[in-house]
Amino acid sequence: MAWNEPGGNNQDPWGGRRGNDGPPDLDQVIKKAMDKMGGLFGSKPPAGNSGGGFGPIVVIALIIGVLAALYDSVNIIDQREQAVVLRLGKYYETLGPGLQFKLPLIDTLIKENVTRVQSKSLKSKMLTEDENIVDVAISVQYVISDVKDYVLNVRDPQSSLVQAAESALRHEVGSSEMHFVLTEGRESLASEVHARTQKYLDSYGIGLTVSKVNLEGAHAPEEVQDAFLDVTKAREDEVRLRNEAETYANGIIPEARGQAQRQLEEANAYKEQVVAQAIGEASRFEQLLVEYQRSPEVTRERMYIDAVQGVLAKTPKVLMDVEGGNNMMYLPLDKIVGNRVSDSVSESGGQHLTASDLDKVTRQVMDEIRQRQPSIRRTREAR
Incomplete structure (x- = not known):
């Protein structure tokens, strides 16, 4: 039965009786609603408070709080990013790109760019294996490979990266001579530092992948720079002279081998010629012996004439x-x-x-x- 129907005792839904004075006051309606909510939470409005302007402020504040909580629960993650969700401070899940939601005041969302290549540089004086000091500068390029490990395992991942790279660089420089570090060993040195740095980062579980290590500079300290330049020039002259000697050797050795091979072939040909001539002379002598046995005088005279003709033909x-x-x-x-x-x-x-x-x-x-x-x-x- 409706409150305004006959027999309804003229009772409105707010506990008041309907009179002939018109609709109920809006402030009174809001005040009664606030009183009911206060009763639900075990509180009572203060005595003597008429509630003329207090009710709307509380409602507006409540609405703003609800909207703020809803706004904080909605997050947009970019295509280049990933996010780690912590629920009450404990790892809950990893979110990918798109529109993602979290519980307000309970979940904490941390976003990181996992596609951008970042770089860190370091420069330091280091001692080589032959007890010389060199100034070495490198730059380390890296990306975030595991956002969970990057956020949770290490307090300062970038600082840990720098320390790992410096440790790897000192290990490689300390195992090499100064001349090797400053000249032909630069490329191999960068490669070894790259591999060793990545090994350290994997052992830390830091969630970073080193993409490249560049050796930006390696030179002697400024105090001994002039002397070092003289030494470098002398070594360059040594390398140049060595290359010239190797070039000369590469040119003269094949020629000598060719001449030796030609002489061997000529000797073999002469050997075959002499052997063939000796065989021919022996065969001729055997045939001449047969003829001599048949007619000694004629053969002897013929041999004499041939000998004289051979001698006189040459003068x-x-x-x-x-x-x-x-x-x-x-x-x-x-x-x-x-x-x-x-x-x-x-x-x-x-x-x-x-x-x-x-x-x-x-x-x-x-x-x-x-x-x-x-x-x-x-x-x-x-x-």
Whole structure:
């Protein structure tokens, strides 16, 4: 039955009776609602408080608190970020990109960028294996690989990263000589520091991955910089001279090997030639022996003629026996033939001697012999 129907005793829902004075006062309605809420929480409004302006302020504050709690429970996580949720201070879950919710006043949400490459630099004086001091500067590039470990395992991850990188650098520099650190060992040094730093970070459970280590500088202290430059120049000269010597050796050694190989091949060819010639001479001697056994006189004369022909063929001088005496006539065929050949060559325009030229020279030699024979006979008769 409605409160304003007949028989309803004119009772309004707020506990008052409906009179003829119009609708109830709004302040009274709010005051009664606040009193009821206060009764639920075991509190009573103070005596004598009419509640004329206190009720709306409390409601507005309550509404603002509710809206603030709702706003704090809604979080937007960027595509490059991940978030760790702590519920009452304890790890609860890891949230990915998107619109995420958490319980207000209970959950704590910590967001970190897991795609950005960050960098840390450090520079320090270090002692090398050969007890020299060098100034070394490096930069370490890294990304967050595990946001949970990054947030919860270490209080200051970046400081721990710097300390791990410095420890790895000191270990590698202390195990190397100064010359190696300052010259050809720079690249390998950066690679070793990278691997050792990552090993330290993994043992810490820090949630970071080192992407690259750059060796930005390595040089001697300023106090000894001039002396070090002199030493560096001397070492560079040493390397240059060594390279020149190696270049010369690389050029001369193959040439010497080639000459040695050529001489070996020539020696082998000469050996084969001598052996083949000896075999041929032995076979010729055996055949000649057979012929000699058949006809000794003819073979002996033929061998004599061949021997004389072989000897006389190598000399330009000819000795002729004169009939009836022991005198020998000497013909300077070398000069005669040489003059005739030069004349023939000049007449023929530098061409080779022909058969007619040779016949002409032969006739001239025979004429010279005939002209000298009477004078030789007269000389014999006079004696």
